[in-house]
Amino acid sequence: MPAYGTVYGCLLNYRSALAALGDAVNAPPYQAPPKAPILYIKPPNTLNAPGAPIMLPRGVEAVEIGPALGLVIGRTACRLAEADALDHLAGYTVINDVTLPHASVYRPAIAQRCRDGFCPIGPVLPATADPAALTVRALINGDVRLEASTSGLIRPAARLLAEVTAFMTLEPGDVVHVGVPHGAPLARAGDRVAVEIAGLGRVENHIVEDEA
Amino acid sequence: MKRARVAFGGAIHTATPCGDALRLADGRIVGETDVVWLPPVVPGKIFALGLNYADHARELAFKAPTEPLVFLKGPNTLLGHRGRTRRPADATYMHYECELAVVIGRTARNVTRADALDVVGGYTVANDYAIRDYLENYYRPNLKVKNRDGCTPLGPWLVDAADVPDPMALALRTSVNGTVTQQGTTRDMIFDVPGLVEYLSGLMTLTPGDLILTGTPEGLADVRPGDEVVTEIEGIGRLVNFITDDSEFNIAETAP
Numbered sequence: 001m002p003a004y005g006t007v008y009g010c011l012l013n014y015r016s017a018l019a020a021l022g023d024a025v026n027a028p029p030y031q032a033p034p035k036a037p038i039l040y041i042k043p044p045n046t047l048n049a050p051g052a053p054i055m056l057p058r059g060v061e062a063v064e065i066g067p068a069l070g071l072v073i074g075r076t077a078c079r080l081a082e083a084d085a086l087d088h089l090a091g092y093t094v095i096n097d098v099t100l101p102h103a104s105v106y107r108p109a110i111a112q113r114c115r116d117g118f119c120p121i122g123p124v125l126p127a128t129a130d131p132a133a134l135t136v137r138a139l140i141n142g143d144v145r146l147e148a149s150t151s152g153l154i155r156p157a158a159r160l161l162a163e164v165t166a167f168m169t170l171e172p173g174d175v176v177h178v179g180v181p182h183g184a185p186l187a188r189a190g191d192r193v194a195v196e197i198a199g200l201g202r203v204e205n206h207i208v209e210d211e212a
Numbered sequence: 213m214k215r216a217r218v219a220f221g222g223a224i225h226t227a228t229p230c231g232d233a234l235r236l237a238d239g240r241i242v243g244e245t246d247v248v249w250l251p252p253v254v255p256g257k258i259f260a261l262g263l264n265y266a267d268h269a270r271e272l273a274f275k276a277p278t279e280p281l282v283f284l285k286g287p288n289t290l291l292g293h294r295g296r297t298r299r300p301a302d303a304t305y306m307h308y309e310c311e312l313a314v315v316i317g318r319t320a321r322n323v324t325r326a327d328a329l330d331v332v333g334g335y336t337v338a339n340d341y342a343i344r345d346y347l348e349n350y351y352r353p354n355l356k357v358k359n360r361d362g363c364t365p366l367g368p369w370l371v372d373a374a375d376v377p378d379p380m381a382l383a384l385r386t387s388v389n390g391t392v393t394q395q396g397t398t399r400d401m402i403f404d405v406p407g408l409v410e411y412l413s414g415l416m417t418l419t420p421g422d423l424i425l426t427g428t429p430e431g432l433a434d435v436r437p438g439d440e441v442v443t444e445i446e447g448i449g450r451l452v453n454f455i456t457d458d459s460e461f462n463i464a465e466t467a468p
Contacts, residue, residue: 006286030349039355041284043257108283
């Protein structure tokens with residue numbers, strides 16, 4: 001696992017994920033559909049290596065396995081234009097954005113997203129493939145439980161980077177993941193889990209009980 | 213003991229107070245405005261609290277939360293003492309937030325309230341600006357409000373925890389262009405420093421350099437380019453920041 005900077009995730013960036021909220025986006029507490037990208041941070045304690053265990057927090061029975069395409073920044077990125085945003089990448093990476101299920105996305109999901117080991121992440125891979133034509137999958141015990149294409153992104157990679165760097169500068173080693181499709185499967189203690197992006201690679205881990 | 217991180221003469225130095233001036237670790241004595249002040253801590257995780265003072269929650273028409281409202285910020289947000297923070301041209305309401313910042317000193321996991329202050333290394337002052345125009349109700353407060361470049365001045369000093377016997381009895385004060393606009397005391401926090409360390413270390417491992425910005429009392433006011441904003445906490449420090457506009461950053465005016 002390389003030394004990454006700050007890892008950002010993006011919520012509701014797949015059409016499937018936003019559609020799953022349905023008309024709720026117009027009701028309290030949301031009041032309106034999202035306008036800007038909805039970002040969150042996977043802090044350093046969450047970073048986890050392929051092959052390592054993912055520990056269930058005490059009292060938790062299952063976690064969501066969230067496959068995500070990570071955009072690894074290679075050059076300082078501030079107020080990028082969409083047209084040359086991808087030129088600022090060092091590469092792609094494969095991320096498992098492990099999350100405790102939470103129906104409400106009104107408040108920041110620190111307790112759900114920031115547990116130790118909740119962000120298995122692979123190596124930096126050359127960014128040669130079209131980021132809008134990648135198949136992402138989540139597997140539990142070898143069975144494909146979620147498959148989606150990055151063609152379903154509301155904000156494709158270049159546009160996401162342009163909108164994000166309009167207000168925050170990204171540095172080399174920082175990562176922005178483009179989001180998790182709707183339908184992240186649940187995994188329980190003893191399960192082998194994997195996320196993969198076709199043509200890029202796979203990150204495998206296993207779920208263990210909290211030993212405490 | 214108080215320490216600052218400053219840039220001077222082509223290098224980064226640790227500095228300590230010396231009257232109204234600074235003493236660099238190498239012995240040189242330099243004036244406060246002769247150095248570039250950096251955030252006094254190289255940050256790990258940066259936690260911030262929303263609605264953690266009952267009066268401020270009321271001011272924003274919220275019921276006080278029953279669980280800490282925590283969000284995370286990236287290192288791009290931090291700015292040193294006497295730095296310049298940009299107010300975007302399209303903002304109509306940008307306000308400061310004077311906050312006691314807790315600096316974690318030791319690795320901590322599942323720390324009890326009784327032991328929480330033992331893992332605190334020190335304290336500093338944060339000004340956690342928010343631009344309310346960009347608020348949306350998804351993971352609120354969202355990062356476009358709270359994770360903007362240079363919108364979290366921090367400093368000037370890192371004050372050792374040993375020199376702050378009671379972090380829950382400190383006066384906070386903000387002034388804009390010399391007029392006091394915000395006053396409060398850390399005594400009024402809903403979730404106090406030991407409670408926050410217990411809560412966060414129960415969720416995840418805390419490591420040295422992690423910061424907890426503990427929220428702000430009532431007394432928000434809009435700030436404009438040209439304003440000098442001073443956030444001050446008794447015994448911790450007096451943090452100065454200047455508001456500037458898009459032109460300094462070569463951001464073209466957008467068409468009306």
